Amino acid sequence: MAGSGSAHLRPPGQAVLRAEDLVVEFPAGRGRSVRAVSGVSFDLLPGETLGIVGESGCGKSTTARALMQLPPPLSGSVRLDGVELTRLKGEALRRTRRRLQMIFQDPISSLNPRRRVRDIVAEGPRVWGVGGDRVDEILEAVGLDPDTAATRRPHEFSGGQCQRISIARALVLEPEVVICDEPVSALDVSVQAQILGLLEDLKERYRLTLVFIAHDLAVVKNVSDRILVMYLGKTCELAPGSELVERPAHPYTRALLASIPRSGLGLPPADQLISGEPPSPVTPPSGCRFRTRCPKAAPRCAQEEPEMRSLGGDRWVACHYPEVETA
Ligand SMILES: Nc1ncnc2c1ncn2[C@@H]1O[C@H](COP(=O)(O)OP(=O)(O)OP(=O)(O)O)[C@@H](O)[C@H]1O
Numbered sequence: 001m002a003g004s005g006s007a008h009l010r011p012p013g014q015a016v017l018r019a020e021d022l023v024v025e026f027p028a029g030r031g032r033s034v035r036a037v038s039g040v041s042f043d044l045l046p047g048e049t050l051g052i053v054g055e056s057g058c059g060k061s062t063t064a065r066a067l068m069q070l071p072p073p074l075s076g077s078v079r080l081d082g083v084e085l086t087r088l089k090g091e092a093l094r095r096t097r098r099r100l101q102m103i104f105q106d107p108i109s110s111l112n113p114r115r116r117v118r119d120i121v122a123e124g125p126r127v128w129g130v131g132g133d134r135v136d137e138i139l140e141a142v143g144l145d146p147d148t149a150a151t152r153r154p155h156e157f158s159g160g161q162c163q164r165i166s167i168a169r170a171l172v173l174e175p176e177v178v179i180c181d182e183p184v185s186a187l188d189v190s191v192q193a194q195i196l197g198l199l200e201d202l203k204e205r206y207r208l209t210l211v212f213i214a215h216d217l218a219v220v221k222n223v224s225d226r227i228l229v230m231y232l233g234k235t236c237e238l239a240p241g242s243e244l245v246e247r248p249a250h251p252y253t254r255a256l257l258a259s260i261p262r263s264g265l266g267l268p269p270a271d272q273l274i275s276g277e278p279p280s281p282v283t284p285p286s287g288c289r290f291r292t293r294c295p296k297a298a299p300r301c302a303q304e305e306p307e308m309r310s311l312g313g314d315r316w317v318a319c320h321y322p323e324v325e326t327a
Pocket residue numbers: 026027034036054055056057058059060061062063215281
């Protein structure tokens with residue numbers, strides 16, 4: 001069975017974006033495949049920010065790309081305002097996908113070095129016939145001077161400024177949902193806070209709904225309404241950000257939190273909560289995928305895969321022995 005369950009999804013009509021039981025596989029040589037995303041489900045209410053967090057390789061970027069149908073998931077459903085994206089093809093898919101924009105980790109390589117900033121930002125409006133009159137407004141909104149900055153090329157800007165250009169390029173198309181895939185990981189710490197603050201401002205101003213992906217829970221917790229924790233292609237825990245941080249239920253979430261210096265949670269050091277590297281996703285452990293690194297692992301964890309179950313309120317966990325009582 002692929003999924004960790006989708007009991008935690010809200011009724012379909014409430015969500016602006018709804019991903020259900022997403023499965024993505026890649027060839028892994030010698031006739032084998034790697035299941036990079038294995039039954040992941042989540043939804044977003046309008047105006048919500050959902051953080052997705054987990055170690056490198058846990059499937060965050062693949063999940064983000066599956067939302068965009070780049071490539072489409074092997075199975076599962078992605079609905080944007082009720083429209084099933086996995087059934088759309090060609091022009092119909094591209095038109096709908098405009099409303100779902102993505103911001104990437106490496107702003108410099110994601111921008112065409114030969115083009116001027118104004119042309120980069122105006123390219124989408126030219127193709128789609130949307131937002132052409134907003135180019136200057138958007139440049140100003142992201143903190144770039146439309147008169148001086150717009151005629152320069154990406155290499156004349158710092159990494160943080162290039163990320164502002166990427167954000168402008170995404171927002172000019174009037175998206176409903178913006179997927180931010182590690183948007184500050186490549187930036188200096190001092191610049192990270194500026195870009196995070198900018199995203200918060202733009203979210204309010206343009207009434208955006210955000211998916212915010214990062215490997216660093218310290219970054220995600222400050223910007224997310226709810227946080228989804230992933231491990232080896234699966235969902236471990238989903239909860240409102242403050243509750244997940246103050247009372248983590250999954251041992252993996254505790255380990256992620258313990259690795260944040262001065263988290264103030266009084267947790268033992270991270271290396272006492274988690275050890276070693278994640279197993280290969282080509283041959284994941286039976287039962288609970290985290291069990292080979294989990295300090296609480298018991299025989300049941302090898303035999304039975306934990307489904308997402310309610311902890312009450314809006315809290316869900318996929319663990320047989322969570323740190324918090326189940327409802
Ligand atoms: N195009 C691909 N071909 C083969 N395997 C892939 C491909 N893209 C991703 N993978 C594998 O899928 C798994 C999930 O990768 P993914 O990049 O989604 O993780 P991630 O959590 O975003 O990590 P990171 O933060 O390092 O980007 C990894 O095992 C990765 O090696």
